[in-house]
Amino acid sequence: MIRAFVALPLPETLCQRVMLLEQMLPLPRHAARPAPPETLHLTLAFLGSQPAPVLEDLHHALEGLGAPSFDLRLRGVDRFGGDTPRSVHAGVVPCGALAHLQRKVAQAARGAGITLERRRFVPHVTLARLDWRRLSPPERERLSLAIAGNGHFSAGPARITALALYRSYPGKGGSHHEELARYDLGPPPP
Template identity: 45%
Template sequence: MIRCFVAISIPKTVAPQILAAQAGLPAGRPVPAENLHLTLAFLGEHPEPVVEDVHHALSEIRSPCMDVQLEGLDAFGNGRVRLVCIRAVLSENLARLNASVKQAARLAGLNLPREKYVPHVTIARCGSKGASGEDALKLRDFAARKAGFRASFRAESFVLVRSYLGQSGPSYEDLAEYPLTWLQTS
């Protein structure tokens, strides 16, 4: 079984800005630079042949290169904070790419949940139970103090990523990279 997701990688030129935004994190486990990404769709765990089918479907996507705008921090979770993230602006091109990725995965046979896409880059995780009480308040305050965070980059590809779960957190392996085109959509 392969646990995987589809994402836009964070360029090495932008990662230092994101790592700086983690400074002073009052709780949770910071995400290392090599694991930073903007998720397009979490696919779950599937047998290798199914992931191959997804790969072939993703290879058919034609989408333009796009500027990705990162703006402000947020603490996700109702009551308990599950993660701290940097929000991404949901541009028309990003929304279309997300929809294309989900459609490709469904055409390959995956049953993905129909949920609203909230683009973000996770910068800290708070474990399976999340942070509560004083830690949750500190994380929400941390995110509010860093609301002015801004960064941007040009996305020229997206990737299919394998996720390995471990005691010290997940590690990732790129399985395939798919280019975005320089052509503009009409």
């Protein structure tokens, strides 16, 4: 079984801006795992653990996806997890081409026999994983203020020209990702 996901690798210009943003956040080492630059991506579909033949079928479907390239913009900082946040992320400016691509990837995954989680697609780039319970009240306050204070963050536009199928290796210090295949997107619409 292979733990996998489909995502957009971030262009270098966006990676640089995201890393600067990450460095500005007060992320205590004992309770936060910042995302290393080589793992920055925008997930389109988390596939869970799949047998190799199923991923091979998905690979062939993704090769024929036929979606256009587009410009991606990041905006704002937020967190997931409600009162006990589990991650901090950069938001994504709504984009019809991105939403269309995500729907096509989900359709390809389902066509390959993969059952996807039923949740609304909220495009984002994870900056750090959190263990909120390990933060002291002053650390929580500082981080909350930093997140609110970076609501003006923006980066891009950057042209997205490919998507990729990744293997994920969970580990003690966080997951490591291996790109299994890359799929070029077509020219943008006129």
